[in-house]
Amino acid sequence: MRNVNVALIPIALLSSIGYQAKAETAKVKEEHPNILFILADDLGWNDLGCMGSKFYETPNIDSLAATGVKFMSAYSACTVSSPSRSSIMTGQYTPRHGVTDWIGEKSGEDWRKMKRNSKLLPADYNWCLPEEEYTIAECLKDNGYTTFMAGKWHMGDPKTWPEDHGFEISVGAGGMKGGYFAPFNNPKLPDNEPGENLSMRLGKETIKFMEEHQKTNPDKPFFAYLSFYAVHGPIQTNQKYWSYFRDKAEKMGIASNGFKIDRTLPVRQHQDNPVYAGVIKEMDDAIGMVLNELKKLGLDKNTLVIFTSDNGGVTSGDNYSTSLLPLRGGKGRQWEGGIRVPLIYSYPECKAGTTIDTPVIGTDFYPTILDYAGLKLHPEQHKDGVSIMPLLNGKNIKPRTLFWHYPHYGNQGGEPSSIIRKGDWKLIYYYETAHSELYNLAIDLGENEPLNAQYPEKVKELEAELMQWLKDVNAQKPVADPLYSPVKEAAVKNNWHTKVLKQQEKLRKDMLNKNWKPNETWWDSMITID
Structure with a gap:
């Protein structure tokens, strides 16, 4: 290449070149916005203030909804997490990628070890997201995005990690064996301070990424996937939040009975769980911190923010955390409570405060993100999703049929x-x-x-x-189990309808008692260094 003596170039021309370069940079950033995808775990359809809850408090998520677009008929692609997460990553229904149950659950003849004595043996399924799938993270990375993930993965760990599916940077994907307060016992998330809250830590890691990205690659767009472990069980919160929501439940009026049998397991009938409310509040605090930093860095002017949940809230089984009435059921179950989820899109050009009733599903994220970013779609990959940008722009999408397939028994009472x-x-x-x-x-x-x-x-x-x-x-x-015993199955269900019901009623009342205490350190939240 021929050398150019910069000293001989007129200053006006240099200024012109500099202006043009800045204009080109601005154009690139405008065409390829940042993407912040926030995923809650097991958050129910109406577990937010903006979705109608009078008990839980989510001011930061509510503010996001007020400045964005809220969907009232949004669906996850499955009633449980691993399949729905895999559908977000691939844009495909669960039978296509083969992850049809939460990874780790037993299937086939191994299902008998669960001693459920059910009529069927659940279908086998993939225990990791197939390597050949071209994920949304890989696609964005190939189109010049820096890809980052903080939090829960559950799509094949430890067989495959986020780094194997397009994420250049990943923190916290190692599980929550230590609970919601440090020490986390997470190989992908070193402990910092004792008693640190997990949701806040994941928020801080996301902020750290955005700050470093602005310093080192300010002209390069990013895809940040903030995947909370909250509000999945075992639910834990600090004493301050428990006390606040316990008092609030009392002021609202505590019902004498909290559960009702719905075909299989007892189902929670009231949003009055003060521990669960605290977990939601801690997640909302973390989201507020991230959104404030986004604005502080000036990134809010060029960022698409998406907030949703991986499946319905837990109304039965696990921690029996919430009630989703008027929806029936919850996580793991085949009714609306198991698949209908909160969904918010917020971006600079959107018509703030819009509410949309058109049904959409988790397979739509992939093509919608590409469409919004002005990138080429990959219909051969995200074959079960459509871009919902027309809806976001006040138009319509073509009517379509939606499908779900869950050939398993949910430990929340769901049926194949x-x-x-x-x-x-x-x-x-x-x-x-x-x-x-x-x-x-x-x-x-x-x-x-x-x-x-x-x-x-x-x-x-x-x-x-x-x-x-x-x-x-x-x-x-699923297939019929030749060893099925109706007598043994009846005994299992009788236990659910008597002993389990009694246990849950007692636990509910204990948590709402003024003197209740889970342990001396409130799950280590009281040993935080000030």
Whole structure:
């Protein structure tokens, strides 16, 4: 290349060159915005103030909704975490990528070790996100984005980590064996201060990434995936938040009974869990900290922020944390409570405070992010998602049918089933009995009364479409257990309906007692260094 003597170039021309370079940089940043994807774990559809909760307090998430677009009919791609997370990463329904249950759960004949004595043996499934899938992180990385992740992965650890699927930087993906307060016992998250809160720590790691990125690569866009462990069980909070929400529950009025049997397990009927409320508040605090830093760095002017949950809230099983009424069920279950989730999009050009009722699903994130960033779509990869940018721009998307497939038993009481939603109609097909339940969500959001008898032709139509879809995606199905004993199964269910119900009622009342204390250090939160 020919050498150029800069001293001979007129100052005006140098200024012009500099101005043009800055203009080009601004153009690149404008065309390729930053992406901040915030994922809660097991947060229910109405566990936010902006979604109708009168008990939980989420001012920072509510503020995000007030400045963004809120979806009222948003769905996860599965009732449990690993499959829905894999669908976010791939843009595919769960039978396609093969992760159909939370990674680690038993299947096939191994299921008998769970001593549930159920009629079926759950289908086998992939224990890690397939290497050949071209994830959203890989795609953005290939298009010049710096990719970062903080928090829960659960898509194959320790077989495959975020670094194996497109994330250049990853912290905290090693699990939450230590709970919500340090020491975390997480190989991917070294301890800092004793008693540090996990949600706040993940927020700080995200802030650290954004600050360093601004110093070293200010002209390069980033994709930050902040994946909280909150509000997954075992739920833990500090004494201050527990006390505040316990008092609030008392002021609102504590019901004498808190649970009701719904076919399998007891289901929580009230949002009055002060520990769970504290976990939500701590996550909201962390989100507020991240959003404030985004604004402080000036990144809010060029960042798409997405907030959602990986599946419905836990109303039964696990920690029996919340109530999602009027929705029926919760995490792991086939009704709306298991798959309907909060969803907020916020970005500089959006019409603040917009609410959208059109159904969308977790497979839509991949193409929507690419579309918003002005990047080429990859329909061969995200084949089950569509860009919802038209909805965000005040227009419509083409009507479509949505599907779910969960050939497993949820430890929250869910039954092996497949689901189809078409318009306002929703049909659930049960593998144990080979029968379906038909609901119309426009008139029965709580799925209280099946309409099979009134609309037999609609049942046939939706069953046929669902069965064809299952065939098209090569869905694996559960099989009958030849060792099944109805007597043993009845004993298991009787235990759920008596002993478990009694245990949960007692635990609920204990947590709402003024003298309740989980341990001397409140799960180590009291040993934080000031």
